[in-house]
Amino acid sequence: MKLVKCMTALLCAAQVCLATLAGAAPLSITLPPETAAFKPSTMPGYALAQQKCSVCHSADYINFQPPGMSLAQWTAEAGKMQHVYGAPISDRDVSVIGAYLAVTYGSAKANDADVLAASNAPAAQLPAVAGAGAKVDAKALLQNNACLSCHATDHKVVGPAYRDVVAKYAKDPQAMDRLMSSIQRGGSGKWGDVPMPPFAQLSPDDLKSLATFILQQ
The missing domain is CATH 1.10.760.10 (Cytochrome c-like domain)
Structure with a gap:
């Protein structure tokens, strides 16, 4: 009889613990910001x-x-x-x-x-350079520079959705210049702690094409 009462008490205690855990707020884990960096080089x-x-x-x-x-x-x-x-x-x-x-x-x-x-x-392996005034394929730039690994048009992946970027810059007359600068220089803090790598090798035409594409979403 005592054993039955003991087991019943343990079951009741377990139920109380489970109920408490179920009602508790979910745990939120914040990872420290990324500090590791590739060693600088002129290569x-x-x-x-x-x-x-x-x-x-x-x-x-x-x-x-x-x-x-x-x-x-x-x-x-x-x-x-x-x-x-x-x-x-x-x-x-x-x-x-x-x-x-x-x-x-x-x-x-x-x-x-x-x-x-x-x-x-x-030289044969290098991508062709578009002539002055030639149209730059924004979708090819997105693919070739791995932009779509971190971004999507309508939902957050690692970085913000492009539509959220559009909303952020909607009333900014300097939106194009600011976005081009963000793509070129990279950084962190605007959308969280995950850093965006710089794309310093992109030409002004490439940067403008990407920024235009994003702002049209």
């Missing part, structure tokens, strides 16, 4: 790594790799991101980023012949 892969690698992971991921990796190893690592994880990078990006990582974090030297070759893709 072209530095800007690409900031832009495209930061879309999927922190710069700290690089520090978790074995020290002293060669150009071939770093290039294979970048290639894995492209082919296995679907990173929005081209074959040329893989070579250029691999060269930067191998010199900055690995065993390669900036003046190695194979590093110089990887950092400077043949």
